[in-house]
Amino acid sequence: MNKISIISLFSLLLLSLLLTLSAVAQDRSDRPNILFISIDDLNDWIGAMNTHPQVQTPNMDRLAERGTLFTNAHVQAPLCNPSRVSVMTGLRPTTTGIYNLAPLHHELESTKNVVTIPEYFEEFGYSTYAVGKVFHNASSNKATFQHEGTETRFFGPVPDDKIVDIPLDMVDHPLIDWGVYPVEGDSLIKDYRFASWAVDRLDEIGSEEQDHPFFMAVGFWLPHVPLYTTQQWFDLYPDEKDIVLPSAPELERDDVPDFAWKIHWHLPEPRLSWLLEHNQWHAKVRAYLATISFIDSQVGRVLDALEENGLSDDTIVVLWSDHGYHLGEKGITGKNSLWERSTRVPLIFAGPGVTAGARSSQPAELLDLYPTLIDLTGLPENENLEGLSLMPQLKYADAYRERPAITTHNPGNHSVRSHRWRYIRYADGSEELYDHFRDPHEWSNLAGNSDYSGVIEDHAKWLPKEEAPHAAGSRHRLLEEIDGEWYWEGERIEFENLIR
Numbered sequence: 001m002n003k004i005s006i007i008s009l010f011s012l013l014l015l016s017l018l019l020t021l022s023a024v025a026q027d028r029s030d031r032p033n034i035l036f037i038s039i040d041d042l043n044d045w046i047g048a049m050n051t052h053p054q055v056q057t058p059n060m061d062r063l064a065e066r067g068t069l070f071t072n073a074h075v076q077a078p079l080c081n082p083s084r085v086s087v088m089t090g091l092r093p094t095t096t097g098i099y100n101l102a103p104l105h106h107e108l109e110s111t112k113n114v115v116t117i118p119e120y121f122e123e124f125g126y127s128t129y130a131v132g133k134v135f136h137n138a139s140s141n142k143a144t145f146q147h148e149g150t151e152t153r154f155f156g157p158v159p160d161d162k163i164v165d166i167p168l169d170m171v172d173h174p175l176i177d178w179g180v181y182p183v184e185g186d187s188l189i190k191d192y193r194f195a196s197w198a199v200d201r202l203d204e205i206g207s208e209e210q211d212h213p214f215f216m217a218v219g220f221w222l223p224h225v226p227l228y229t230t231q232q233w234f235d236l237y238p239d240e241k242d243i244v245l246p247s248a249p250e251l252e253r254d255d256v257p258d259f260a261w262k263i264h265w266h267l268p269e270p271r272l273s274w275l276l277e278h279n280q281w282h283a284k285v286r287a288y289l290a291t292i293s294f295i296d297s298q299v300g301r302v303l304d305a306l307e308e309n310g311l312s313d314d315t316i317v318v319l320w321s322d323h324g325y326h327l328g329e330k331g332i333t334g335k336n337s338l339w340e341r342s343t344r345v346p347l348i349f350a351g352p353g354v355t356a357g358a359r360s361s362q363p364a365e366l367l368d369l370y371p372t373l374i375d376l377t378g379l380p381e382n383e384n385l386e387g388l389s390l391m392p393q394l395k396y397a398d399a400y401r402e403r404p405a406i407t408t409h410n411p412g413n414h415s416v417r418s419h420r421w422r423y424i425r426y427a428d429g430s431e432e433l434y435d436h437f438r439d440p441h442e443w444s445n446l447a448g449n450s451d452y453s454g455v456i457e458d459h460a461k462w463l464p465k466e467e468a469p470h471a472a473g474s475r476h477r478l479l480e481e482i483d484g485e486w487y488w489e490g491e492r493i494e495f496e497n498l499i500r
């Protein structure tokens, strides 16, 4: 190569470098912002999903109206910490070994250097903000985001004494409570303050020229227990006797394998039998509905601030919940199951690049958030992720997706949810199969019927081939079987008490 061609090659390289740099500089302010809203323990009871005839969620519904709602979206683990770690790292629990409330991802040697969603966006010039329950523990927010809202720790306020002061049949726990509190007004509630922090940041961002796009995560605690909110949200719902209860027929549990109850750990949440015995079923459902409407109003305050600051057209909004919640279905309340009630959550995308007013019933996983946000903002692909971009469904809601949604509840226990079916396999080999076209409540387990062996085979092939063991520092809180007896933290448990 002669001198001139070396010089022209050099000039060419220099020119392309300059063009790239100017493209990057231009991109920084041109890329859409991201408003990332997470809600704790919200099952699929939002108006837009037509799942509870009385629930009132006008703000989430209007978000769904201006975007795409996924009606078959599922979590990777039916519990806060592992679900959130999976969303934020883009990795499955079976990859990280984080299946429980501990460890936190940034404390674990093998995951502390994984680039989470906000860190990836920060690498490409985004300013990152967090307030409230984004990760399971606020220390993870602090370790991950550039700007963290003060007063983001914990929920509350809580009354001095429990409102429902009846001894629980399982473990007595201060969080298991519901009712009107505080009486003074919404502004005392932590979630209200989280929304105010986000509104203030959006007002600041809106009042000046933006050098950098923002990634803002706003995490709400309610409707996680304790189910406290002010009177006005209870007033949206009829007297307790007119509250529509979930369908929970006695017979629905007859064909559930015993092992299902053994992995539904010894949690303090009351069983349906306790709610019935103490006349609290209507009251708890009403409190859950009231806290959903309160949170919806906080989502509304943040969306209004986005709009009032002229940021709506340049901001992608994604809203999700970390897992579902039983309110009597299968005889239990709470989470920690592999059924639809625990795994299905609202997932809404809205903003530039997203089809408005669309609903997709294709299977989706929360794991898909990370690659989808990368696609929507035009950032380079992150090759370490295990999710799939939902871009095809955001363009055309019915775009076929082959891969089902997989939920894991400790090693060996998985559910596979396709467009039509849910297949569950537990660590002892027992199975469940439900046909959602005919049996949306999962009342009839078809796994023992040989007519469906082909369906089971098609779904079983998606079960994880390799599973990381529980990560160091894991708090399993699982029941242990010793010589045919069941123990929880050293105390012998009557199996009958687990399932009753």
Ligand SMILES: [Ca+2]
Pocket: 040, 041, 079, 080, 224, 322, 323
């Ligand atoms: Ca949760």
